[in-house]
Amino acid sequence: MREKIPPRFAVDCMLGKLAKWLRILGFDTVYFSRIQDEELLALARREGRVLLTRDYHLSLRMRDKQVVFIESDAWPTQLRQVLNRFQLRDFIKPYSRCLECNCLLQPTSREAVRQLVPHYVYTQVKEFSICPCCSRVYWRGTHFQDMERKIAAILGEEGSAEAKKGNRKRDIRKNRGAVTKRIEQKSQLNRNNNKEK
Template sequence: MADAMLGRLARWLRVLGFDTVYDEALDDPVLVRIADADGRVLLTRDRHLLRDLRPLRAHEVRQDDPMAQLVDLVHALQLAPPAGLFTRCLVCNTELPAPLPEEELPALLPFPRAQVPGPVRRCPTCGRLYWHGSHARRMRAALDRALPGWGTAG
């Protein structure tokens, strides 16, 4: 669970397939209650939250750069490389289902199917569409620079 200051880190964790709750509207006491009740590690940069609310499991994020935050977290929590990338919605954290059937794509895509490489997935919760375009290649490359070998998962 990531606090309001760690939205970009939460997205990177979701890219890696980690179930990451992030809602910038939640107050600190609510964050701690949810994290404790669900057995989650609360990720925060807020030392006061850690000192005053004392979550059961927490990690203080000290870096400013989201990729440096990710590397530190992977090492601190001894996270294993994922079996695959892009298995969760980056917006709402829902697990993405199997790719959509080809016959559904023309009505959903903003441009011709020929311009969309590979399979297309749709988040069942928020409806966002995902495919492996140039943005995914850039994200994989960034992961490989920060965590060698992780950008080639799945």
């Protein structure tokens, strides 16, 4: 059985945030803030990429069906649409691509980036990656925590956590009610015993 390979994407100029987040999740995504429709169509066909576009008329010009019309204006919803459309969740490899030029990142030594990063970063961070195309250096700083939360929300994990939290609150309220009922029953029993005495 042939191993499934995730599609590569070409994203139109209206979907810059979507392109960024597809790269964050590790998907091969080309994006240009300024490009003619004809050039984008030609690139997608030439490189066998799926065209992602908010332009309905542009989507109709991609005759070979390698196109997805993005329905929402909100980038999280856009990203979910693409992930679900191509069943990509098992192919996610976060932080494996350069956010600027789409190249795969390569691990590099701390010494190699000593002159390329701020001193405080060099002293605190142990692992670095570098883009072989543009030499941009990446490391896991505090901004990664925010990115992790956004990824979790997009993949539904945050929603699941909230549901569990809600269930726990309902269980606590239910237990409190049961305890209160037992206390009332015990008090009533004591009052009855006192009357009998």
